[in-house]
Amino acid sequence: MTATAPAPAPDTRTTRTYQAYATPLWRRVLANREAAIIGLLLVVIAVSIAVVPNFDSPLTVTYLLRDIAPILLIALPMTLIIITEEIDLSVASIVGLSSVMTGILTQAGLPFPVAAIAAILVGTLAGVINGFLVTVVGLPSLAVTIGTLALFRGIAVGLLGTTAITDFPEFWSDLARDNIPGTPIPGIMIPFIVLAIAFAILLHFTPFGRSLYAIGLNKEAAAFSGVAVGRTKFALFVMSGAISGFAGVYFTLLYNNARGDNATGMELQVIAAVLLGGVSIFGGRGALHGVIAGVLLIGTLGSALRLAGVTSDIINVITGVLLVLSVVSASLLAWLRRRRISAIGKKKERELAASSS
Amino acid sequence: MTVAQPPTTPAPPALELSKVVKSFGAVVALRSGTITLEQGSIHALIGENGAGKSTLVKIIAGLYRRDAGTIKLRGDDVDFHSTAQSKAAGIAVIYQEPTLFPDLSVTENIFMGRQPTNRFGRIDRKAMRAEAEEIFGRLGVSIDPDRITDGLSIADQQIIEIAKAISLDARVLIMDEPTAALSGVEVERLFAVARSLRDEGRALMFISHRFDEVFALCDTVTVMRDGSYIATEPIADTSVDELVRQMVGRDVAELFPKLPAEIGEDVLVVEGLTRPGIFHDISFTVRAGEIVGLAGLVGAGRSEVARAVFGVDPYESGTVTVGGVQLPKGNPRVAMARGLALVPEDRRKQGLVLDESVARNVTLAIRDTLAKGGLLTSRAENAAAAVWASRLEVKTAALDAETGTLSGGNQQKVVLGKWLATEPKVLIVDEPTRGIDVGTKAEVHRLLSELAQRGIAILMISSELPEVLGMADRVLVMREGWLTGEFPRAEATPESVMFAATAEKEDAK
Numbered sequence: 125m126t127a128t129a130p131a132p133a134p135d136t137r138t139t140r141t142y143q144a145y146a147t148p149l150w151r152r153v154l155a156n157r158e159a160a161i162i163g164l165l166l167v168v169i170a171v172s173i174a175v176v177p178n179f180d181s182p183l184t185v186t187y188l189l190r191d192i193a194p195i196l197l198i199a200l201p202m203t204l205i206i207i208t209e210e211i212d213l214s215v216a217s218i219v220g221l222s223s224v225m226t227g228i229l230t231q232a233g234l235p236f237p238v239a240a241i242a243a244i245l246v247g248t249l250a251g252v253i254n255g256f257l258v259t260v261v262g263l264p265s266l267a268v269t270i271g272t273l274a275l276f277r278g279i280a281v282g283l284l285g286t287t288a289i290t291d292f293p294e295f296w297s298d299l300a301r302d303n304i305p306g307t308p309i310p311g312i313m314i315p316f317i318v319l320a321i322a323f324a325i326l327l328h329f330t331p332f333g334r335s336l337y338a339i340g341l342n343k344e345a346a347a348f349s350g351v352a353v354g355r356t357k358f359a360l361f362v363m364s365g366a367i368s369g370f371a372g373v374y375f376t377l378l379y380n381n382a383r384g385d386n387a388t389g390m391e392l393q394v395i396a397a398v399l400l401g402g403v404s405i406f407g408g409r410g411a412l413h414g415v416i417a418g419v420l421l422i423g424t425l426g427s428a429l430r431l432a433g434v435t436s437d438i439i440n441v442i443t444g445v446l447l448v449l450s451v452v453s454a455s456l457l458a459w460l461r462r463r464r465i466s467a468i469g470k471k472k473e474r475e476l477a478a479s480s481s
Numbered sequence: 482m483t484v485a486q487p488p489t490t491p492a493p494p495a496l497e498l499s500k501v502v503k504s505f506g507a508v509v510a511l512r513s514g515t516i517t518l519e520q521g522s523i524h525a526l527i528g529e530n531g532a533g534k535s536t537l538v539k540i541i542a543g544l545y546r547r548d549a550g551t552i553k554l555r556g557d558d559v560d561f562h563s564t565a566q567s568k569a570a571g572i573a574v575i576y577q578e579p580t581l582f583p584d585l586s587v588t589e590n591i592f593m594g595r596q597p598t599n600r601f602g603r604i605d606r607k608a609m610r611a612e613a614e615e616i617f618g619r620l621g622v623s624i625d626p627d628r629i630t631d632g633l634s635i636a637d638q639q640i641i642e643i644a645k646a647i648s649l650d651a652r653v654l655i656m657d658e659p660t661a662a663l664s665g666v667e668v669e670r671l672f673a674v675a676r677s678l679r680d681e682g683r684a685l686m687f688i689s690h691r692f693d694e695v696f697a698l699c700d701t702v703t704v705m706r707d708g709s710y711i712a713t714e715p716i717a718d719t720s721v722d723e724l725v726r727q728m729v730g731r732d733v734a735e736l737f738p739k740l741p742a743e744i745g746e747d748v749l750v751v752e753g754l755t756r757p758g759i760f761h762d763i764s765f766t767v768r769a770g771e772i773v774g775l776a777g778l779v780g781a782g783r784s785e786v787a788r789a790v791f792g793v794d795p796y797e798s799g800t801v802t803v804g805g806v807q808l809p810k811g812n813p814r815v816a817m818a819r820g821l822a823l824v825p826e827d828r829r830k831q832g833l834v835l836d837e838s839v840a841r842n843v844t845l846a847i848r849d850t851l852a853k854g855g856l857l858t859s860r861a862e863n864a865a866a867a868v869w870a871s872r873l874e875v876k877t878a879a880l881d882a883e884t885g886t887l888s889g890g891n892q893q894k895v896v897l898g899k900w901l902a903t904e905p906k907v908l909i910v911d912e913p914t915r916g917i918d919v920g921t922k923a924e925v926h927r928l929l930s931e932l933a934q935r936g937i938a939i940l941m942i943s944s945e946l947p948e949v950l951g952m953a954d955r956v957l958v959m960r961e962g963w964l965t966g967e968f969p970r971a972e973a974t975p976e977s978v979m980f981a982a983t984a985e986k987e988d989a990k
Contacts, residue, residue: 140871144840144863146879329856331848338845342834347793348825349845349899350813408836 157402157454158414165421172428179428182308190301190378192423193312194219194371194387196416198394199401200323201364203415205265206398207327208339208357209407213269214254215368216390217276220383222247222372224280227289227382236293240373247369248362250276255361259354265361273391281384289382300377312374319367324412332356340407396443397422400450422446493556495520495684496541496572496653501550503536510536514550515710516703518653518684523675525695525716526688528705529728529945534688537705538657542574543567555652572653573646579638583631588613590630591645616644620674636667643674654678655686660694672698690778691983692721704728725975728946737951738923740930744954745769748938749821749907751790754799759785760962763799767907767938772929774953774973775942777982782962783942784826787909791823792816803907817846820906824896824913826942828889832896835885839877840866842884842895847902869898873928890921897928908932911942926952946975958982 145152153159172179198215205212222243229239250272257268302311327333338346339353347353376382401418403410422443429439494517501514511533518524528534539545541552543561552559554570561567567574581590589596592609599605613626622640624633630641639659646654656675660668675685675698689695695702696716704711704727711727747766754763760782767773775783788794790801792813801808803819813823825831833842840859843866844851851861866880873894877887884895893913900908910929914922929952933939943949949956956973958966958981966981 140874142867142870142877143879144859144867145881325856329858331852331855331857334841334845334848334857337837337841338834341836342830344831345834346845347813348791348823348831350817352814408834 157457158411158417161401161414161417161421161450165417165424168421168424168428172424172431176428176432179431184427184431185308186303186310188423188427189313190310192419193310193316193378194375195390195394195397195423196316196419197319197367197371197374198364198390199398199415199419200319200412201360201367202394202398203401203403203410203412204323204327204336205357205360205364206395206403206405207336207407207410208360209343210258210265210357210360211269211395212254212265212361212364213391213395214250214272214276215364215394216387217273217280218247218250218365218368219372219375219387219390220280220385221250221276222369223376223382223386224284224384226373226376227292228283230292230382231289236296240296243373244366244369247372248366250369251362251365254365255358258361259358277384277388280386284382284384286384290380292377292380297377297380300374312378315370320412320416327412336360337408340404340409393422396447400447402454404454405451492520494518494553495555497551497553498537498541499551499553501537501540501552502548503540503545504548509708511540511547512708513710514540514547514705514708516686516713518686519701520652520684521679521682522700523679523685523687523698525699525702526686526705527690527695527702527724527728528711532705532728533708534705535657536708538574538655538686538688541567541572541653541655543572568649568651571649571651572655573642573649573651574655574657575639575642575646575659577658578635579642581630581638581641584629586627586629587624587633587641588626590641591616591626591648593645612648613644616647619647620644620677622670622674634667636663636671639663639671640674643678647678651683653684653686655688657688658690659687660689660691668694692724692979693983695724696721721979722976725979728975737948738927738930739772739952740934742770742772742930742933742954743936744771745936748804749790749940750800750802751786752800752802754786754789754796754801756785756789756794756796758962760789760959763959763964765957765964765967767940769906769936769938770933771954772933772939772941772952774949774956775940775959776944776946776949776956776978777959779944781959781982783959784911786959787823787911787940787942788825790816791821791909793823817903820904822846822900822903822905822908824900824908824910826911826915828892828896832899833884833892836883838881839870839875839884839887839895840880843869843898843902846899865902866898869902870895873898873901874924890917893917893921893925897925901932905937907938907940909940909942912944913941914943914945914948946978949973949978950975 178184198219202212202215225243225246226239229242230236234242254265254269254272257263257272258265299311303309304311304314327336335346335351335356338349338351339356343353372386375386379386397419398410398415399405399418400422401410401415403415425446426439426443429442430436496518498514498516501511502509503511503514514533514537516524516526516537526534526537536545540547541561543564543566546560546562552561559570561570582593585593588610591613596604597608597612599608610626617624617626620640620643624637624640630638633641643654659671663671675687679685687695687699699716701713702716702719702724703713704724706728746769748769749767751766752764755761763786765773775786777783785794789796792808792811792815795811803816803821806819808816808819808821829835834845837845840862844862847865848857851857851865853861863880870877870880875887875894875898876891884892887895897913913929914925917925926948929939929941941949941952950973953973954970956966956968956970956978957964958968958978960982966978968977
């Protein structure tokens with residue numbers, strides 16, 4: 125092949141056709157992380173039903189879903205944030221702040237819906253602060269949200285001190301606790317499912333969703349493709365704040381309790397579940413159904429073990445091991461894939477060399 | 482320590498490379514690297530970007546291993562497996578951007594990793610400092626050996642690298658475009674140092690794009706082109722014209738199938754675009770059906786102008802107008818909506834999301850128009866991607882293959898497809914054929930020609946002179962942030978363009 129003798133540009137262009145996918149549908153659907161987590165969840169449920177007494181009682185289902193509802197809710201925006209290679213560690217503090225706001229405003233005599241909306245707005249404002257610091261000031265989200273984690277929690281505790289507000293209108297706290305009539309499923313699952321569908325569509329079926337993956341994998345190329353990187357991330361932090369605010373209101377009603385230290389440490393439960401669900405901490409990878417399965421898996425496992433009389437220390441150890449294993453397995457799979465691809469590349473190179481010589 | 486050999490002693494060449502070959506996968510970076518560095522002499526190595534100079538230097542430095550050919554050091558065959566071996570053999574390479582430890586002193590940097598020790602086994606600071614001063618004295622430069630290197634100019638940092646090489650008693654010094662970031666006075670000082678090293682009997686290799694420097698400093702010159710050795714001549718026996726001919730001489734017509742196109746209205750109008758320190762007062766127009774080449778050396782500010790026009794980079798003053806409508810600053814979305822497309826310089830970092838599929842990459846810039854009722858499906862993406870992949874004959878197993886697994890040429894086709902899918906009125910292509918094989922190059926050129934024929938205005942940035950001369954209807958030249966020349970096709974010759982790209986501003990204006 126020399127520079128001076130290229131083929132004289134034959135214009136016999138055959139229109140190539142392309143298969144959309146290299147692998148058959150069943151492999152694409154089943155051979156991925158999300159499917160693995162869903163499979164594991166089903167196994168845990170099946171084993172628990174068979175082995176753990178009372179696990180299949182309606183009460184267990186109700187309490188399990190009630191308790192993990194805040195995590196499920198916050199995991200939705202958290203998934204989007206981690207896909208863009210950012211993180212929001214302040215979510216649990218926003219839950220606390222929103223809970224305190226709900227309590228104080230209700231105590232001050234405001235109608236509960238007004239207090240709740242105000243609390244959600246405070247959460248949204250907290251998200252705006254995070255988003256501003258990350259996208260306009262340009263600070264790393266890890267540092268920013270560690271800071272606001274302390275800041276929002278500090279404000280929440282400062283406002284109420286060590287006291288708790290426990291007096292809420294019965295209508296609203298019943299609403300938060302009631303099941304969908306005729307089922308053991310708590311009513312909070314209705315707004316969760318609506319939001320989950322909305323987030324799934326946003327992430328997987330809109331141009332906005334595509335831009336999130338592009339940002340997570342290559343910020344610069346995304347910007348060169350007309351993605352407003354800063355504005356997109358700003359929107360995500362605001363969403364995260366608003367939903368954390370909503371989770372705070374729910375949390376308050378569920379436990380009939382507004383305290384500054386509500387939901388302390390929940391941010392790590394959320395992030396653990398999101399990572400377990402197959403979202404890459406390095407951005408650009410993950411799907412919402414995997415995340416939901418991840419939250420349910422951690423919740424189910426904890427609930428089953430507790431029913432089986434395992435202490436919470438041991439449950440924490442098991443959850444921790446599961447998380448480490450899931451992260452290690454992701455890296456291991458990626459490494460195997462790279463090896464396979466480079467092996468294919470080398471083979472192609474050899475073939476090319478053989479055919480051209 | 483150093484015993485200066487009288488230059489008159491008949492000695493074997495300090496370093497001799499003969500027919501050295503290096504390829505990366507299917508891409509041959511160096512076909513036949515041949516150069517002979519004599520002791521007590523400064524040898525220039527020149528060639529276009531991609532001629533194989535850097536590969537040659539990296540082989541000498543031990544960074545790459547050659548596939549074939551011989552390397553002789555003072556008459557003996559050598560084979561470097563690592564940079565350490567190359568250094569131990571007395572070869573020092575000074576790069577454009579020196580890599581020093583910013584928080585350590587000048588002296589500590591010179592003796593990094595081999596500090597002299599006193600009899601207690603501790604670092605002998607006094608001896609170290611004395612030797613540093615002695616070297617600086619010999620070089621005739623005044624740098625405080627005790628200050629930390631952070632904040633020193635690039636020129637001073639290069640001197641420290643040279644001092645390091647001398648303290649190692651390097652017999653062969655290779656300087657890879659050392660003057661690119663230096664001012665006139667600094668260049669003079671560097672030349673004085675280089676001459677004193679030559680007079681000590683060392684062999685120097687000097688890579689530069691600036692002909693005046695080559696003629697002012699060097700004794701011999703070697704020209705490379707397309708990875709191959711072309712010629713070596715004493716500097717006294719050659720001329721700028723001769724060197725340029727050797728650098729670019731190639732059968733231009735075959736590689737560059739330029740088609741006649743009807744030239745229409747002004748589509749892209751740039752006026753007085755300025756970003757202080759980067760580019761100044763850039764004004765030009767590109768008309769429908771016209772290919773305008775933007776030539777110049779690497780670092781002249783061409784890509785920065787393109788990015789500012791497209792909106793990914795800011796600019797301070799000036800205007801960008803597409804089809805009569807002025808674009809807002811720093812907003813690629815509006816630029817895209819107005820029909821502007823930019824195929825960026827670095828396809829791996831800026832052009833593509835390598836970990837995403839071919840389909841997602843091709844449709845990334847048209848994701849909004851592809852969505853129906855706000856919803857975007859893989860089916861729609863695959864359909865659109867298949868159209869552009871087949872039109873550009875992208876070679877891939879399936880549309881869901883990760884783009885990073887494709888060859889360089891096919892990756893470039895994916896980027897081109899991505900932007901052609903936006904149906905642009907103005908297409909800016911920045912180094913459209915960098916790092917792709919000759920066959921694909923010709924395909925890309927044919928495609929650009931056809932696009933111009935269909936009435937698209939094309940601005941083509943390229944560091945390859947034959948590409949610019951072969952494809953462009955009009956050639957703009959930038960040098961150090963200024964537009965220094967504009968030539969219609971008939972007047973654009975390698976000599977005129979090179980001159981505008983390298984000559985002093987006052988001369989060009």
